[in-house]
Amino acid sequence: MSDMLQIEVKVNGAQRLIDVAVHHTLLDVLRDDLELTGTKECCVVGECGACTVLVDGRAMNSCLMLAVEVDGSEVTTVEGLATDGRLSPLQEAFLDAGAAQCGFCISGQLMAAHALLSRIPHPTVEEVNEGLAGNLCRCAGYEQITQAVLMAAEGGDR
Amino acid sequence: MRGFQYARPVTVGEAVALLDEYGPDARLLAGGTDLVIGFRDGSIRPKVVIDLKRISELRPSIEHTGESISISACAVMTDIVEHAGVREHFPALVEAAQVVGSVQIRNRATLAGNICNGSPAADTAPPLLVYDAMVAVSGPTGARRMPIDEFIVGPKRVALERGELVTAIELPIPDPPIGSAYTRLTRRWGTDLASITLCCGVDGAGVTRLAYGSVGPRAFLVVDESGILADPHMSDDAKAPLLDRMFAEATPSPRSMRASPEYRLAMLRVLGARALRTAIGRLPKGSTT
Amino acid sequence: MMRADSTGVGASAQRVGGYGRVTGLQQYLADIRLPDVLHVKLVTLDCARAKIRSIDTTAAKQVPGVRLVMTAADLPQPVPRFGPQFQDRPILADRETKYHGEPIAAVAAETKDAAEEAAELVQVEHEVLSGGVFSVADALNPASPLVCDPALRPDDPLADTNTRREHRFGWGDVEAAPADLVVENSYEFPMVTHFAIEPHGFMAAPDGNGIAVWSTIQHPYLLQKMIGQILDLPLAKVRVFAPDPGGGFGGKQNPKLEPLLAFMALRTGRPVRLILTLDETFQAVRRSSAEVRVRTGFKNDGTLVFEDFEANFLAGAYIDIADRVVSKGSYLAAGPYRVPAVRILARTLLSHLPPSTAFRGFGIPQVTWARESNLDEGARVLGIDRLELRLRNLAHRGEEFVPGDTPADGNWKETVQKAADLIGWGTPLPPGRGRGLAIGVKSGPTTGLSYSTVRLLADGSVLVYSGTSDMGQGARTVFAQVASEELGIPLERISVVMGDTSVVPYDQQTSASRSSVLMGNAVLRACRSIQAQLQALAARLYDIDEAEIEVRKGLVRLPDRTIPMVEVLEAGLGRLGGELTGHGEMRKDAVPDHPLGGTAAFFEFNCTAIELEVDPETGHINIVRHVTVSDVGRALNPIQVAGQDDGAAIMGLGHTIMEHIILDEEGRIRNIGAIDYRIPTSLDLPQELVSASIENADGPGPYGVKGISEGALLAVSPAVAAAVTEATGLIIRDLPLTPQRVWEAMRDSAKEAG
Numbered sequence A: 001m002s003d004m005l006q007i008e009v010k011v012n013g014a015q016r017l018i019d020v021a022v023h024h025t026l027l028d029v030l031r032d033d034l035e036l037t038g039t040k041e042c043c044v045v046g047e048c049g050a051c052t053v054l055v056d057g058r059a060m061n062s063c064l065m066l067a068v069e070v071d072g073s074e075v076t077t078v079e080g081l082a083t084d085g086r087l088s089p090l091q092e093a094f095l096d097a098g099a100a101q102c103g104f105c106i107s108g109q110l111m112a113a114h115a116l117l118s119r120i121p122h123p124t125v126e127e128v129n130e131g132l133a134g135n136l137c138r139c140a141g142y143e144q145i146t147q148a149v150l151m152a153a154e155g156g157d158r
Numbered sequence B: 001m002r003g004f005q006y007a008r009p010v011t012v013g014e015a016v017a018l019l020d021e022y023g024p025d026a027r028l029l030a031g032g033t034d035l036v037i038g039f040r041d042g043s044i045r046p047k048v049v050i051d052l053k054r055i056s057e058l059r060p061s062i063e064h065t066g067e068s069i070s071i072s073a074c075a076v077m078t079d080i081v082e083h084a085g086v087r088e089h090f091p092a093l094v095e096a097a098q099v100v101g102s103v104q105i106r107n108r109a110t111l112a113g114n115i116c117n118g119s120p121a122a123d124t125a126p127p128l129l130v131y132d133a134m135v136a137v138s139g140p141t142g143a144r145r146m147p148i149d150e151f152i153v154g155p156k157r158v159a160l161e162r163g164e165l166v167t168a169i170e171l172p173i174p175d176p177p178i179g180s181a182y183t184r185l186t187r188r189w190g191t192d193l194a195s196i197t198l199c200c201g202v203d204g205a206g207v208t209r210l211a212y213g214s215v216g217p218r219a220f221l222v223v224d225e226s227g228i229l230a231d232p233h234m235s236d237d238a239k240a241p242l243l244d245r246m247f248a249e250a251t252p253s254p255r256s257m258r259a260s261p262e263y264r265l266a267m268l269r270v271l272g273a274r275a276l277r278t279a280i281g282r283l284p285k286g287s288t289t
Numbered sequence C: 001m002m003r004a005d006s007t008g009v010g011a012s013a014q015r016v017g018g019y020g021r022v023t024g025l026q027q028y029l030a031d032i033r034l035p036d037v038l039h040v041k042l043v044t045l046d047c048a049r050a051k052i053r054s055i056d057t058t059a060a061k062q063v064p065g066v067r068l069v070m071t072a073a074d075l076p077q078p079v080p081r082f083g084p085q086f087q088d089r090p091i092l093a094d095r096e097t098k099y100h101g102e103p104i105a106a107v108a109a110e111t112k113d114a115a116e117e118a119a120e121l122v123q124v125e126h127e128v129l130s131g132g133v134f135s136v137a138d139a140l141n142p143a144s145p146l147v148c149d150p151a152l153r154p155d156d157p158l159a160d161t162n163t164r165r166e167h168r169f170g171w172g173d174v175e176a177a178p179a180d181l182v183v184e185n186s187y188e189f190p191m192v193t194h195f196a197i198e199p200h201g202f203m204a205a206p207d208g209n210g211i212a213v214w215s216t217i218q219h220p221y222l223l224q225k226m227i228g229q230i231l232d233l234p235l236a237k238v239r240v241f242a243p244d245p246g247g248g249f250g251g252k253q254n255p256k257l258e259p260l261l262a263f264m265a266l267r268t269g270r271p272v273r274l275i276l277t278l279d280e281t282f283q284a285v286r287r288s289s290a291e292v293r294v295r296t297g298f299k300n301d302g303t304l305v306f307e308d309f310e311a312n313f314l315a316g317a318y319i320d321i322a323d324r325v326v327s328k329g330s331y332l333a334a335g336p337y338r339v340p341a342v343r344i345l346a347r348t349l350l351s352h353l354p355p356s357t358a359f360r361g362f363g364i365p366q367v368t369w370a371r372e373s374n375l376d377e378g379a380r381v382l383g384i385d386r387l388e389l390r391l392r393n394l395a396h397r398g399e400e401f402v403p404g405d406t407p408a409d410g411n412w413k414e415t416v417q418k419a420a421d422l423i424g425w426g427t428p429l430p431p432g433r434g435r436g437l438a439i440g441v442k443s444g445p446t447t448g449l450s451y452s453t454v455r456l457l458a459d460g461s462v463l464v465y466s467g468t469s470d471m472g473q474g475a476r477t478v479f480a481q482v483a484s485e486e487l488g489i490p491l492e493r494i495s496v497v498m499g500d501t502s503v504v505p506y507d508q509q510t511s512a513s514r515s516s517v518l519m520g521n522a523v524l525r526a527c528r529s530i531q532a533q534l535q536a537l538a539a540r541l542y543d544i545d546e547a548e549i550e551v552r553k554g555l556v557r558l559p560d561r562t563i564p565m566v567e568v569l570e571a572g573l574g575r576l577g578g579e580l581t582g583h584g585e586m587r588k589d590a591v592p593d594h595p596l597g598g599t600a601a602f603f604e605f606n607c608t609a610i611e612l613e614v615d616p617e618t619g620h621i622n623i624v625r626h627v628t629v630s631d632v633g634r635a636l637n638p639i640q641v642a643g644q645d646d647g648a649a650i651m652g653l654g655h656t657i658m659e660h661i662i663l664d665e666e667g668r669i670r671n672i673g674a675i676d677y678r679i680p681t682s683l684d685l686p687q688e689l690v691s692a693s694i695e696n697a698d699g700p701g702p703y704g705v706k707g708i709s710e711g712a713l714l715a716v717s718p719a720v721a722a723a724v725t726e727a728t729g730l731i732i733r734d735l736p737l738t739p740q741r742v743w744e745a746m747r748d749s750a751k752e753a754g
């Protein structure tokens, strides 16, 4: 038992060894220690989804997990969506549909949408709304966000 | 958030030893969706946090033995919702698991955690009661099993002794099959804590099992063996007085800001009748009395 | 929808700044790391009202890493007070806390953990004061304690009351107006909070012999002025960084904790940083709740004879901009109608609650809820169609519906008719359904001043400088599109610089949906100045009379040929290169005797129409179709207009059907944070949301634009409530229309009937 622990995680494809305080959340460690600030902090109670990341491919609220829990896992954040500076089709679709207003919720929306499309490549509107129900957007660009996800799905392979 | 020690046992025995040693100063971490909130707001300040996810015996799994389905302590709601066996035999549990938070929450929250929190509003408690689930427990004196109805005690209280932890929840496959349904009352359609959780199960012999939560210190199970409730030909009006009596345990708090007692009581009847109709409709053809 | 061929006006160009927003690279305030920064945590009490006896910081200071525990005693005395309207908010609670969550002290430490731990260890010896002012009734009760010390209100006849101000507007003689029918009712509007997904954040750092302040603020120049005043620094020594806010909605207009942070930075000599939790934002900003009593006088044919309002708005312990919300909101209470006699009395009431502030709609949603609902009641009694009643009274273009103010600036009937058509007004209703339709009108800014600088660089690319805050409304995109249109340069070659008062020229503020109009015009004028310079350049280069040269959309037209602007630029600038710089100014001057200080620059006009059904057993509302039609003048960027309208519509649904702050008896917010304060999610949307625009290019902004962004929120509540009435026969005058409230109304009416 300890209050600091070294963990090994693959973050956006790169293997990392990080010393973390055991009581720090994954969100804290991503933002403060790894300086991956694309993942956002809002409610810190699992309600808004701004902090959504993928852990071993599944969407999770990084504000509700301790960083030590991802030891040995693979974490993808919004910074990991584009490859070599090229936006993913999902990101492109968000731009085309005008889905990002203030943009603060968008990292989380993208991660939740990404997870949704890997499970259901061609979702219905209802499936998109259900899949993104854990991501609040106060700019309430829900219509455009949904449209973006559907456009990305139509575009086929992401 | 205050600091604590973090332990990552690899066997149930190690976890039990730690739990026994630290007693109330230890907290078990599985999904953590409620726990981390408590750490942050200071309502939970443990000395040691015991992460169960490296224990091979508890690793997320859902086992179908033919007579029952056993859900391990680390299995999350998403696993449950996606499991074919659970979907086939326990649709009301699937319906309940499906509304626990968002996708992100369901990817983390465990069934065992949902029950062990002892929240009166736990979505999965009513279906587990209706399905007569058994809770498998390990502790310093060995393993034991107990019915869910005995396991759930009151707000934030379950029947675990010092050093004990839940290893699995077992669901006996109803034989003959029953019709069942889950429903809830919320303030919005998106994720919400329920003001009423309610599950109804009807069998071919005319027995109706009704479990409801969020309207008292714990979720209650009540059973009607008169056959009246389960009768598809009987009108709602005829069933109403009996249904009312089944909700006698409901004592919704006047302090709640989620819904008034009057509204909850009235909605219990509405949701009860609706769930009953759905459950009867789901009873396999030919099994009605 | 997309016009890929064009990035100028009317094109749904991709958002400028969109790339950063979809890659996580956009730096919001909390993402900026200042080296050597100290983390700040606020100290508050778990009660609304308390007398502070003493503060013991010993234990807190002993926490390793703590560098400063700041209390009011460490500030200049008397504790400086500030505010956009009244200088009433102390930098830290001054001997008494006046609302739950008011900061009493603040800790700065090397780590967030240390700051949090130390904040809990600050011992505040205090006496909880009973009997606070938590409601309109409390505030109007002469026996209630005074929220604001009368000493802070010299020469104020109301100083011995909890009414901060009373506003009286109107015309004609309401008493003498001959009505066939008078309908009188009271309506309540709930207390709601902004809930921007980005919580407020603040940083400050010593900067030479001045100070640098970072804030999620909508009005960087207002902040600069206030900090300069409080610290007695020249404006040139106050540098404000205002990174794009992650949603503002009015809640980020005015300075809040920046002065505290500035003092802490100067005291420690180090950068300090405070990011509020979402819970803390609930105690920082909210909308005023309101009780509005309205009497409406009708002729039998539905013609309006008079409207008479008494509106009580519950502001907080400090006024922030709340009183302006009350005056500006209530001033237009009578709506866009031709009403011969109007009387308006509106009060700004103090309370022991968190300060209320600007919030999308700025006082209009409250009065619209009352006025439009009461019109429907009149229509029902008179047996006149609700749409027809509105059309009968609606002001025509050019009509001075508020005497002495800007006349109706749109073909408003067209907007209303379009909404009616889109909802299928008058077509048979499916059983169990109801429809409602309501109109909202809000004035744009009454005064304003915006400057912009545009630099045409040697390679023909462009920098636009603007002091507007882009908080999601898309101001960057709009300004870039204006520059693109004027200078004929593609968007990819244009950058819009914002958010640094040492770099961008002055702008009064980002509010009242002003920026496309005011800053838009400033950008336009700056571009036109560049065009004029190009014209002069070409005249010199080709030895032609200036009058014979025309510069438009990147082309320089000479009598005999047309040359690309860039060619002229290159030739004109010569070997040394350089650039052309244009300045643009747009002002909307004050009108001395005007009750609001100035006339409306334009009106945001919207008609919202709803079709819904109500679950007769549970009271749940299911919105089948939500139509929102706004008169936008011209959509500079249709996709962004739709985004703003959709967003405002959904936000309006929030306070209409689910959102409200619930207080306990001691004035504390019970449903603080995201778990019990419910806002709409993707599962709470109308089954169908239709946003449409009316474009007659009749606005005062570039190419005829008007401001947008607030309109679609204004009339949601009355439209929904009217539809509930038609579906169920119930009249509810209290918001939000939660399932429980609707069910209670059904139960009560069943009881009455039974």
Ligand code: FES
Residues within 6 Å of the ligand: A040, A041, A042, A043, A044, A045, A046, A047, A048, A049, A050, A051, A052, A061, A062, A063, A064
């Ligand atoms: S910050 Fe994690 S869900 Fe809101």
Ligand code: FES
Residues within 6 Å of the ligand: A099, A100, A101, A102, A103, A104, A105, A106, A136, A137, A138, A139, A140, A141, C197, C246, C247, C472
């Ligand atoms: S884009 Fe602003 S919160 Fe979603």
